[in-house]
Amino acid sequence: MxxxxxxxxxxxxxxxxxxxxxxxxxxxxxxxxxxxxxxxxxxxxxxxxxxxxxxxxxxxxxxxxxxxxxxxxxxxxxxxxxxxxxxxxxxxxxxxxxxxxxxxxxxxxxxxxxxxxxxxxxxxxxxxxxxxxxxxxxxxxxxxxxxxxxxxxxxxxxxxxRLIRTEITDVKLDIPELEEESINWETLDSEKSKNVSRKMKAISSTTEENPERSRKLIDYHIKRYIFGKTTLEKLSNEYPDIWNDVMKIERVFKNKVKEKTLLSYNHEMNLKTYNALSDEFEESLNVELKYLTTETSMMLAQSIISSWLADCHMEFY
Incomplete structure (x- = not known):
C-alpha cells in the first residue's frame, strides 16, 4: 500500500x-x-x-x-x-x-x-x-x-x-504537485506582476524581442509563486517542523540573494547569477532536507525563487 x-x-x-x-x-x-x-x-x-x-x-x-x-x-x-x-x-x-x-x-x-x-x-x-x-x-x-x-x-x-526528520531515514515526504491551472497574472497584485516582468527583462534580453516567450516566462513564475504560497501554507499547517527547516534555509539565502543580485549589472551577468543562485538553493534543500523527495525539493525551490522575484529579495536592474 x-x-x-x-x-x-x-x-x-x-x-x-x-x-x-x-x-x-x-x-x-x-x-x-x-x-x-x-x-x-x-x-x-x-x-x-x-x-x-x-x-x-x-x-x-x-x-x-x-x-x-x-x-x-x-x-x-x-x-x-x-x-x-x-x-x-x-x-x-x-x-x-x-x-x-x-x-x-x-x-x-x-x-x-x-x-x-x-x-x-x-x-x-x-x-x-x-x-x-x-x-x-x-x-x-x-x-x-x-x-x-x-x-x-x-x-x-x-x-x-517528526519521525521522518529524526529517525526513519528511508521514509521521505512527498508533497504532491498542485494541478496546473490557467492564471491570468495581470489580474493579480500589480506590483508583484510588475516586479516579475521587470526582472525577467533584466535577466533575459530576448524577452523584449519575443513577447510571447516573455508572457509564458512571467506566467510560469506567477504560477510558481501562487502555488508555492499555497504549498508553504499547507506545509506550515500540517508539518510545522519541516516548514521551519525550509524557512531556516530560505532565511540564510535571502541575504545572499539580495547581495549577489545587486552586484549584477547586465543581462549576461544577471542570467548567470540567477542560474547560479537557483541551482545552489535547490541543492541546499536536497542536501539539508534529505527526508524530502527530490521532486518536492525542486518544487519548493522553484516556488521560493519565484517568490523572491515577485517580492524584493531577488533584485535585477
Missing part, C-alpha cells in the same frame, strides 16, 4: 513499526508498552498504555497493495473481528502483561475507503460491552466507557513528520 504524501511502500511489518513509533511519541507520558508477538502471541494488541487513559492499539496493513474498496473493507473487517474477539478470549494474557483498564481500542490503518468499517467497529464496541456485562469478573479490565476507534495515517502527520 502507498500513502500518496509519503515516498514509502507499506507492508504489514513496516506499518506496525511506524505505528509503534507514532504511539511512543503520542503516549510518551502515558507509559506506552509494545507487546511483542514472538512468545504465545500478542494477546490481540500491539501495544498499550499503563496510565488511566487505558489505550490499546492494533495495527493492520494488507500486504496486497491492489485491493479494491470492497476487498480492503473485507480484510479490515475480518481483522477487527478477529482481534476484538481476542480482547475477550485472552483476558488471562492481558492481565499478566499489565493491562489494567482498556478505555480505547484503536485500530490503526493507512487508510479506509468504505464507511462500513465504521459501522463494524461500532458493532464490535457493543459486543465487547455486552461481554463485559455478562462476565464482569474476567473482563474487569474493560472500562464501562470502552470505545473502538479507527485511525489512519493522515491523523498522524505531525508525528510522522
Amino acid at each position: 502507498v500513502i500518496n504524501w509519503l515516498d514509502y511502500k507499506l507492508d504489514g511489518n513496516r506499518w506496525e513499526t511506524l505505528c509503534l513509533d507514532i504511539c511512543r511519541i503520542i503516549y510518551k507520558e502515558e507509559y506506552f508498552h509494545e507487546v511483542p508477538a514472538h512468545y504465545k502471541g500478542d494477546g490481540g494488541i500491539e501495544g498499550f498504555t499503563k496510565s488511566k487513559l487505558g489505550v490499546v492499539i492494533q495495527c493492520y496493513c494488507p500486504d496486497d497493495p491492489n485491493l479494491d474498496h470492497n476487498k480492503l473493507y473485507e480484510s479490515q473487517r475480518d481483522k477487527v473481528t478477529k482481534d476484538i474477539q481476542k480482547i475477550i478470549d485472552n483476558h488471562g494474557i492481558l492481565k499478566k502483561i499489565g493491562v489494567a483498564k482498556i478505555t480505547r481500542w484503536i485500530f490503526m490503518v493507512p487508510e479506509y475507503k468504505d464507511k462500513r468499517i465504521l459501522e463494524h467497529c461500532q458493532n464490535k464496541q457493543r459486543m465487547i460491552l455486552k461481554a463485559k456485562e455478562n462476565n464482569p469478573k474476567d473482563l474487569e479490565y474493560i472500562s464501562e466507557d470502552f470505545q473502538v476507534h479507527i485511525k489512519v495515517a493522515a491523523d498522524f502527520k505531525t508525528e510522522i513528520a
Whole structure:
C-alpha cells in the first residue's frame, strides 16, 4: 500500500513499526508498552498504555497493495473481528502483561475507503460491552466507557513528520504537485506582476524581442509563486517542523540573494547569477532536507525563487 504524501511502500511489518513509533511519541507520558508477538502471541494488541487513559492499539496493513474498496473493507473487517474477539478470549494474557483498564481500542490503518468499517467497529464496541456485562469478573479490565476507534495515517502527520526528520531515514515526504491551472497574472497584485516582468527583462534580453516567450516566462513564475504560497501554507499547517527547516534555509539565502543580485549589472551577468543562485538553493534543500523527495525539493525551490522575484529579495536592474 502507498500513502500518496509519503515516498514509502507499506507492508504489514513496516506499518506496525511506524505505528509503534507514532504511539511512543503520542503516549510518551502515558507509559506506552509494545507487546511483542514472538512468545504465545500478542494477546490481540500491539501495544498499550499503563496510565488511566487505558489505550490499546492494533495495527493492520494488507500486504496486497491492489485491493479494491470492497476487498480492503473485507480484510479490515475480518481483522477487527478477529482481534476484538481476542480482547475477550485472552483476558488471562492481558492481565499478566499489565493491562489494567482498556478505555480505547484503536485500530490503526493507512487508510479506509468504505464507511462500513465504521459501522463494524461500532458493532464490535457493543459486543465487547455486552461481554463485559455478562462476565464482569474476567473482563474487569474493560472500562464501562470502552470505545473502538479507527485511525489512519493522515491523523498522524505531525508525528510522522517528526519521525521522518529524526529517525526513519528511508521514509521521505512527498508533497504532491498542485494541478496546473490557467492564471491570468495581470489580474493579480500589480506590483508583484510588475516586479516579475521587470526582472525577467533584466535577466533575459530576448524577452523584449519575443513577447510571447516573455508572457509564458512571467506566467510560469506567477504560477510558481501562487502555488508555492499555497504549498508553504499547507506545509506550515500540517508539518510545522519541516516548514521551519525550509524557512531556516530560505532565511540564510535571502541575504545572499539580495547581495549577489545587486552586484549584477547586465543581462549576461544577471542570467548567470540567477542560474547560479537557483541551482545552489535547490541543492541546499536536497542536501539539508534529505527526508524530502527530490521532486518536492525542486518544487519548493522553484516556488521560493519565484517568490523572491515577485517580492524584493531577488533584485535585477
